[in-house]
Amino acid sequence: MTETPHTLSDEIVLEARGITKQFPGVLANDNINFDLRKGEIHALLGENGAGKSTLMNLIYGLHNPDKGEIFVNGKPAVINSPNDSIKLGIGMVHQHFMLIPVFTVAENIMLGDETVKNGMLDQKTVAAKITDLSSQYGLEVDPTSLVGQLPVGTQQRVEIVKTLYRDAKIVILDEPTAVLTPQEADDLFRIMRDLTARGVSIIFITHKLKEVLAIADRITVMRAGKTVGTVLPKNTTSEKLATMMVGREVNLVIIKKQAVPKEAMLTVKDLHVDDVRDYPAVRGVSFEVRAGEVLGIAGVQGNGQTELAEALSGLRATKKGHVTLADKDITGKTPRVITEAGLANIPEDRQRHGLVLSYSISDNMALCDYYHEPFSKHGVLQPKALDENARKLISAFDVRTPSSFVSAGKLSGGNQQKVIVARELSRSVKLVIASQPTRGLDVGSIEYIHGEIIKMRDRDVAVLLISAELDEILALSDRIAVMYRGQIVTIVDAKKATREQLGLWMAGAHVQAA
Template identity: 45%
Template sequence: MLSNTPGSPTLHSNAAMAVELTGITKRFGAFVANDGIDLAVRRGEIHAIIGENGAGKTTLMNILLGLLQPDEGSIRLNGEEIVIADPSVAIKAGLGMVHQHFKLVPSLSVADNVFLGMEIRRHGLIDHAAQVARTRDLSKRFGLQVDPTERVGLLSVGIEQRIEILKVLVRGARTIILDEPTAVLTPQESRELFQTLRSFVAEGMTVIFISHHLEEVMEVSDTVTVLRNGRKVATRPTAELSKDQLVHMMVGREVSFDRRPRASLHGDVVLQVKDLWARDDRLLPALRDASFTVRSGEVVGIAGVAGNGQTELAEVLSGLRPASHGGAWLKGQNLTALSPAAIRQAGLAHVPGDRMVRGVDRNASIAANTLMGRQHRAPWSRGGMLNWNAINQNAETLIKSFDIRARGPGDAVKRLSGGNIQKVVLAREFTNGADFLLIDQPTRGVDIGAQEAIHDEIMRQRAAGRAILLISVQLDELAALADRILVMFNGRIMGEVSGDDADEERIGMMMAGVAAPEFAAETAS
């Protein structure tokens, strides 16, 4: 049996090649996305591919899946050369990919989504019972716990990812590609995913794992390939590398994620939240009696496992969900009585947690996306007419300032990598002149170099006197940036810790529902 231990000699010495890409080159006009890349992935290993946004990772995988055709180079699967003309060829050859952004039908059941397009039929009709049984068998076999009869629209993002994995398994995939698979998962869900990947390897399957999270790469992969600027830097056994070496190979320099130095700038209260309650989409209490303040020149972090009221808090503050009780005041104005547009005018800028749903119009250009929310203001609009010269010049400036990897402001956002799409959102919101920044998961799906740049920008906004509420599932991010950290569980704030003393064990206890003594006393009273 093949060993599951990362860096296992068995995997590197005896396993045959599942995938071999040789001299892969792909151009988009004058831009070279892949430049003569060689990649060899052994059967029965977890092979990580890392690199900054725009390094060529997604393009390379799209070529392997037949979504794009290479301008040069060849592909071999299990030792045989193959031309993957379209995705159907890839599927028949045993390849499957779970993308960053899921493609599920919310109104259908789990089983119906799994078999969508290849339904099991009996006497000409869809055999729903057979689809449910097959889905249940696969989920048990690989530890992907799902209820095949549940409607997808009621499920968490973590469960949705399991459904996407089941979709590729039921189509016979033996090599599974996962693009930023943990970007939308809680730490617990990520650990469950890693167990699933190891179960794949135990059955002789192959996993290609694209990620920006180096701790995960070090934990789960056997081999790692680093791409930079469309070229391969190196392929090495993971056990031979340190995290610092990987960072240097990715970006060509050292990157620091230590706690950022700061001056004490806490000024007047900008946001006051008092006794705030809200219901979720099922009309159940999701936010319970939240009270806190955020001052100018302060970063207040919100920690907690996803699904514990953080989303509802952000939605209430931005006007996307009504409060059921209590209030939130931005410089004296009650936000719960205002529309989203009025809230933005009152001085709130919002980086939403789901960039594809509420952050961008994926079909519009970069320039159009950077315009959103300011389209009625000079110099971008005069006399009811848009000034596209000013709009494009502003977009070009933001592309340079935020290092958005694109050909120009006319590029459609849907053509960008996930991290570059996030940069478009950040560029628009951080330059809006707002007094209060509501930032939800700012570095989700963003590469190491870009994470450092985003953290630097958040600290610059703090130094400029902005009041910042930072929601993140990454405790190390909160520890690096926040002045104070509030911990949420089941819609309640369980306690507060200083960013200077962000003890992970103490925060973890509160994330699991154990209130800090002072908060427990308040709740009891």
């Protein structure tokens, strides 16, 4: 990003003064001051629950502040609903898109602000205006395609065009990169730069340090409902930002001993797996993971990693090939058989697979072995044993919760993941499959979960790590396999791997014969 250090405008387009918002039990925003200048990208950085989203929801009119004032272009603004903020030229792109999949791009963009001619929707005028906006800001979207058929990155572009269509001059992006591939994220950054060059101001909410340093003009860090400070990227580092976010020093680099790999624990031979629509997703994959090592699988999302993990854990049918775990053939076996053979599975989608959100932490902590003693005897659950187990794991794995009876759905994302990690890693296992183990988590939780994974490795457990975050793969793995279009392109020693080379392989570059 050569253009990053451009001169900041002095014109303040948005200012929040002394914003305070109390939710039952939480002071979500405590006397927050924040300002946004014309044409700048102002990053709002903080862990989950720091109050970033609350502040933005107040500015966007989804909540009303208890105290404090908001100024737009120097004038005090009354924002009681998103309609008010849209009229003031504020647009927001939510983390979870507010699009209707069966509608076209044009229909989605005009939704709520429809152009009508003779009582009919005027698709042509809208499409023309969208095409206009697209070329003006370098945001290519086809107004006639169905949103549900577009890749995630393009859907996000539709959301951005939607705000511009409503003449937004201030755009709030809430965790925009959480759902994107690295390439899509780069695209987004380019778009953000184009927008600011044309006078749009952007508030960029994130918890990713690298992104902030790469794209932001100014960075405001929030912690526990307060602003910790506002800094310029050139005056700070990842470490300093992490310390500001968490309130203590954080190890961004994982300290680990040299791995001592033992016998092969998981052996996969010529595995073929189909995806949900019965198209081949994994096409002839072979590898092994040895006891005491971490094998990382790098790859852009959607290259068969999800299907691979699901097939290995018994959640998806195998079409062809063989899988053995500790000399037992587990090809096509049920999840229970594979779990009992020694698998700990940290699933990719923790709320869909990993937890029953309305169950208590106690019940979730025993989700995979509730039927065993001591958790049940003769088919009857033993609440005491369930509770004891939960309390032990809550303290051992540092789950932040008032009690073990709290339902899992009430925990933050980081603590939900800790419940899963605690449950899976506390069993005596031979193999850990960790899929996107830190997706969407804050720095503190990531540090913790990475430490636990390395601990398992050092206890001679085989670890298969699947992650879309290249940094995570590089930090934890002893060997790295790169997956592209359902096949393993190559497996390399992690010490000899470079980001650049892996990135090329992930994008489909051929491996040179050594």
